[in-house]
Amino acid sequence: MKDNVYKIIEITGTSATTIEDAVNKALKRAHKTIKGLSWFQVTETRGSIDKGKVQHWQVTLKVGFEIQDS
Amino acid sequence: MKDNVYKIIEITGTSATTIEDAVNKALKRAHKTIKGLSWFQVTETRGSIDKGKVQHWQVTLKVGFEIQDS
Amino acid sequence: MKDNVYKIIEITGTSATTIEDAVNKALKRAHKTIKGLSWFQVTETRGSIDKGKVQHWQVTLKVGFEIQDS
Amino acid sequence: MKDNVYKIIEITGTSATTIEDAVNKALKRAHKTIKGLSWFQVTETRGSIDKGKVQHWQVTLKVGFEIQDS
């Protein structure tokens, strides 16, 4: 097993429905430009409010992926 | 754009079903007495357990709203 | 009311579907060997990623229960 | 069991004698205007010093109570 190196980026996904959906929306978008996303950690769960209801969940993630050798 | 001032309060919503429902229950209740709730941040997710299942989700939020000029 | 003593353990539940399901899976398993689980607190929400989607939610909990007198 | 909502406030009690007394002084004062104080958590223990002795203990608490339906 070789000694891999990983990069960790921070992204925020938003969703009108659930925390899980906000996370998946963020991952789906990151996956468009970065291959090999491997793991994530939720670092903040916030949201905007409209008329006493959650309008948008805003979930911030650290996401790790292996740096490929060029 | 004027220099608004916001107040931040801390509340805990509870729900037998989901984290999202606990948050919305807390916001709904706060909305009864405070107009203009603007954003929230989840600061703690706890719960009570009954027979090896979550009985009640207890989700604590900081909630911000603009202080209206009196 | 007597002065109870509680023990707190840390466990991680996993689920392919939701954060709530991961928590309940962890509690269900702990309940097999420990009676009287009383409360929990979520301390970390992570996950593995496959093809730009959450593959498994990994939710870590502190779980408290009363130590029974032997 | 219905889905209660709780409010959390932060107060500082002071006492010339003990940490416990500072907490009780803070709770006694809050109890004058808020019914149904339910739980607290100590968030900071400080104090003033006079001639190399603690002059006043200053103990800050978060205190939770159920929001009653109006």
Place this chain on the structure above:
Amino acid sequence: MKDNVYKIIEITGTSATTIEDAVNKALKRAHKTIKGLSWFQVTETRGSIDKGKVQHWQVTLKVGFEIQDS
């Protein structure tokens, strides 16, 4: 010296110019309804950005004041 009790609230001041101005705007507004504001602690310094410049500083404070006996 009697054993005073203090309340701590959290507010956010905003300003287009400086951090200090945002703090003073928050204190000025709070002073309209609460007498005896005594001390503050900055807990977060954020801001909005417009065209690569700070548009509004958003400075969050905990503010303490003595609870007067009624």
Place this chain on the structure above:
Amino acid sequence: MKDNVYKIIEITGTSATTIEDAVNKALKRAHKTIKGLSWFQVTETRGSIDKGKVQHWQVTLKVGFEIQDS
């Protein structure tokens, strides 16, 4: 001096009187089943409230002890 290994557990003691008593109650109970308790660190001080007074102090500790060779 050999290279010892220690285990750290987390327990919560409760007491109607003082923080110190809650700690000692927790240690006394842990001592029934674990020999060689060596040190502790207080990680949280909470409590329940009844009629504006502390009803029960709830003090959580990490407690370390040497793992004996079997």
Place this chain on the structure above:
Amino acid sequence: MKDNVYKIIEITGTSATTIEDAVNKALKRAHKTIKGLSWFQVTETRGSIDKGKVQHWQVTLKVGFEIQDS
């Protein structure tokens, strides 16, 4: 309103004069290569010292911006 995704980067601005200037220098530089910078949060305020005076303020920020669809 669609479910936007944001990226958060961390940068350090420096200035010989003020904290505000260090923040604006960092944002100005980031703005050269990233359009749509939206918000920031100060995470660290440090500095170098020369002859008992601040030589350079070093202010670290998290900066968020919307990821544009390609």
Place this chain on the structure above:
Amino acid sequence: MKDNVYKIIEITGTSATTIEDAVNKALKRAHKTIKGLSWFQVTETRGSIDKGKVQHWQVTLKVGFEIQDS
């Protein structure tokens, strides 16, 4: 009122009896060599255990005092 400068040191007091006593022992010792101790903040509460009882409370404090002009 002039612009005072304060120094903050960290000390640990120990006591076989109470947390308060450990704090006072630490302050009494520091007072022997430093005049003008002004305030303290408890940063850690630990202890050693003997036969299932607290043997020594070890309470760590940050202590502030005005630096006198020489």
Place this chain on the structure above:
Amino acid sequence: MKDNVYKIIEITGTSATTIEDAVNKALKRAHKTIKGLSWFQVTETRGSIDKGKVQHWQVTLKVGFEIQDS
């Protein structure tokens, strides 16, 4: 892939030589009684000092392992 549940324990390894050796000593000891140790995280690095040199490194770890179905 089934939804595994993991337990996390906290142990402290000690060594007269290196941090790595202290970690390995802790894992070796835990491995005697627990099969399937899977990952660890260092949570604290301390040590005792003798004559101005490190006498013993004391490295505390959280260690995770899958709970086997009984």
Place this chain on the structure above:
Amino acid sequence: MKDNVYKIIEITGTSATTIEDAVNKALKRAHKTIKGLSWFQVTETRGSIDKGKVQHWQVTLKVGFEIQDS
């Protein structure tokens, strides 16, 4: 380049005007007795309030300097 050793002290500067001035006042005073102050980090920003305005900014710093060989 030799392996230098640095000492870190904690001081609080105060100012009626700005955060930057409070930091510089603290550094100026420390510089009277310690040569070679090298870097600082702001660890707390507090203040006293008078009539709804900041009376004194109180900014706490960690300050590092090389320990000279005697």
Place this chain on the structure above:
Amino acid sequence: MKDNVYKIIEITGTSATTIEDAVNKALKRAHKTIKGLSWFQVTETRGSIDKGKVQHWQVTLKVGFEIQDS
């Protein structure tokens, strides 16, 4: 001295041997694509375990480098 701006990235290096080796592996890989890496800070030390021994050290770093003017 001009007012430089720095970018901070987060990477994880892995090694079968030591913490230092994991850090150097991460820096070596980052150096392939980024010139002028200037400083780092270790933010997490984890690892995988195989048969009661560390299999791979996983050390996460924040790494800073000056943003060159284009």
Place this chain on the structure above:
Amino acid sequence: MKDNVYKIIEITGTSATTIEDAVNKALKRAHKTIKGLSWFQVTETRGSIDKGKVQHWQVTLKVGFEIQDS
């Protein structure tokens, strides 16, 4: 056993080779002027980088020692 009082100082050791060496260099230097150094805790591990390699490890420690009666 009498109620000792300890002082805690913060120092940073540097080394071109290992974390352990940086810690020992810091302790060796502190030992020149302070007798009875008793324990330490690593609070930060940083370093400078040269050509994609660690140039100097910079390890910050809190170090405790008993205050001798004068």
